[in-house]
Amino acid sequence: MTYDVVVVGARCAGAPTALLLARAGHRVLLVDRAPIPSDTLSGLYIHQPGVERLARWGLLDRIRASGCPPLRTVSYHVADVRVSGPAPTLPGVDGAYAPRRYVLDTILAEAAAAGGADLRDRTSVTGLTTDDDGRVTGVRLRANGGTEVTEKARLVIGADGMRSTVARLVDAPRYAHHPNLTCVYYTFWAGVTGADFQIYERPGGWVAGLRSHDDLMLVAAYLPQDQFDRVRRDAPAAYRATVATTAPALWQQLTDATPAERLYGTGDQRNFFRQAYGPGWALVGDAGHHKDSINAHGITDSFVQAELLAGELGGDLRGNLGDGARVDAALARFAAARDALMTPNYRTNLLTARLDSPPDRIATLRVVQDSPDLTDRYLGVVAGIRPPDELYTRELLAQLSMLDGTRR
Numbered sequence: 001m002t003y004d005v006v007v008v009g010a011r012c013a014g015a016p017t018a019l020l021l022a023r024a025g026h027r028v029l030l031v032d033r034a035p036i037p038s039d040t041l042s043g044l045y046i047h048q049p050g051v052e053r054l055a056r057w058g059l060l061d062r063i064r065a066s067g068c069p070p071l072r073t074v075s076y077h078v079a080d081v082r083v084s085g086p087a088p089t090l091p092g093v094d095g096a097y098a099p100r101r102y103v104l105d106t107i108l109a110e111a112a113a114a115g116g117a118d119l120r121d122r123t124s125v126t127g128l129t130t131d132d133d134g135r136v137t138g139v140r141l142r143a144n145g146g147t148e149v150t151e152k153a154r155l156v157i158g159a160d161g162m163r164s165t166v167a168r169l170v171d172a173p174r175y176a177h178h179p180n181l182t183c184v185y186y187t188f189w190a191g192v193t194g195a196d197f198q199i200y201e202r203p204g205g206w207v208a209g210l211r212s213h214d215d216l217m218l219v220a221a222y223l224p225q226d227q228f229d230r231v232r233r234d235a236p237a238a239y240r241a242t243v244a245t246t247a248p249a250l251w252q253q254l255t256d257a258t259p260a261e262r263l264y265g266t267g268d269q270r271n272f273f274r275q276a277y278g279p280g281w282a283l284v285g286d287a288g289h290h291k292d293s294i295n296a297h298g299i300t301d302s303f304v305q306a307e308l309l310a311g312e313l314g315g316d317l318r319g320n321l322g323d324g325a326r327v328d329a330a331l332a333r334f335a336a337a338r339d340a341l342m343t344p345n346y347r348t349n350l351l352t353a354r355l356d357s358p359p360d361r362i363a364t365l366r367v368v369q370d371s372p373d374l375t376d377r378y379l380g381v382v383a384g385i386r387p388p389d390e391l392y393t394r395e396l397l398a399q400l401s402m403l404d405g406t407r408r
C-alpha cells in the first residue's frame, strides 16, 4: 500500500504531526528507531502555548494522570533582583508542565496510533526512494536490525531531530546558522522547596529548576561553550560549582543531598534553520530548526510546527496529497509560517545564550519586581502568551528613563 505520509521520528514533533494527520484521515506510518517508551536527552519544560495544544489534542488529562504536577509558581533571580509570581494561565491550562520525556513522548505516540497511524518503533529509516524527477516517493526501513523494506508515501516528513537522517538524505541546506554558545548539564533532586519553575542567572552561568514527576526537580546548569572542553573533564564538579555560584539559594538545599539520577549533559547546542521542505519531503521540529535549549522552547515549538504543518496539508487529503504542486504550495506556506513564528524567539534565545546578563535587562527586571502588573506581563511574555511590546508600558518606560537620568 502507498501511505499518504511517512513520519520519521515519533517524539514531540513527529508524534503530534502523525496524530493530527491521522485524525484528519490520512494514511500515516510513524517510525522511530528508538523503543517506545524510552528517554532522551532533554529538559522537560513545556510553555503554556504547548500545554494548550496538549489540551486541545485531548492529552493534557493523560499528562496530569501520569502524576505530573502543573508548574504554578515562577521565580527569576538575577543580581539582587527577584521577580516572582503565579505562572500565567490560559483557559483550561493551569500552568506550565514538565513531564518526563519517556512519559510525554509515549502519550503522544500512543495517541497517534489510537488516532489511526501505523506505529513502528525500533525501526530506522536508512534511505529514501525518489522518482525520475527526484521527488521523494518513500522510505527504506530496517526494523530491529532485520532486512530492509521499502514503504511508499506521497510525503515523507523528517521529525528525526537535530541530526536528521531525512535532512541529510535530501541535502536540506541550512540558511541561518550561529555558533554554539552554551553547554548544559542536568540531573534530578528530591524535596526541593520554592517556586515550581526557578531561574537564576549571572554573567557566565544560568541555572533552571523545574518540578517534574515524583516531586523531583530537574536542575540544569548552563555554562559558556568555550568552557566545554574544560567542563567535560569533570562535569559533576563544574555542575556543582555553577549551581553553587549562580543559584546559591537553591544550592543551600542541595549541598548535602545526593541527586536522584546520574548527570546528563551536552555541548552540542546548535543554532540553525534548515530549508523546511522540498519535492515530496518536509522537516518538522529540531530536524528543521534547532536552537540552544536555554529558553526551553524546543518542545513547544515542535507542537506549534506539527499543528502548522498538519493544518496546511489539511482537509482535502488524498486529493491534495495526490497533486504534487498543491502539496508543495501547502509546504511553502508551512515553511514561511514556521520562519515567521520561530525567528523572534530564535533571536531572543541567542541573546540569552550569551550568558552575559546585560545591565539594561537587570534594570528592567528591577522595575518589574516591584509591580504585580509588570510581573504578570513579564511572566506572560516569557511564557509566550503576550507579545514583548506588552511589557513596555508607560510605567516601565517612565521608570527606566528616570533611572537613566539619575545615572547620567
Ligand SMILES: Cc1cc2nc3c(=O)[nH]c(=O)nc-3n(C[C@H](O)[C@H](O)[C@H](O)COP(=O)(O)OP(=O)(O)OC[C@H]3O[C@@H](n4cnc5c(N)ncnc54)[C@H](O)[C@@H]3O)c2cc1C
Pocket (backbone or CB within 6 Å): 008, 009, 010, 011, 012, 013, 014, 031, 032, 033, 034, 040, 041, 042, 043, 044, 045, 046, 123, 124, 125, 126, 159, 160, 161, 162, 164, 165, 166, 184, 265, 266, 284, 285, 286, 287, 293, 295, 296, 297, 298, 299, 300, 301, 302
Ligand atoms: C539538555 C537539553 C535540554 C532541553 N530542555 C528543553 C526544555 O526544557 N523544554 C523544551 O521545550 N525543549 C528542551 N530541549 C529541546 C528539546 O529536547 C527538543 O527541541 C525536542 O526534543 C525536539 O523534538 P523532536 O521530536 O524534533 O526531536 P527528538 O526529540 O530529537 O526526536 C527525534 C526522534 O527521531 C528518531 N530518529 C532519528 N533518526 C532516525 C532514523 N533514521 N530513523 C528513525 N527514527 C529516527 C530518534 O530516535 C528520536 O526519537 C532541550 C534539549 C536539550 C538537549
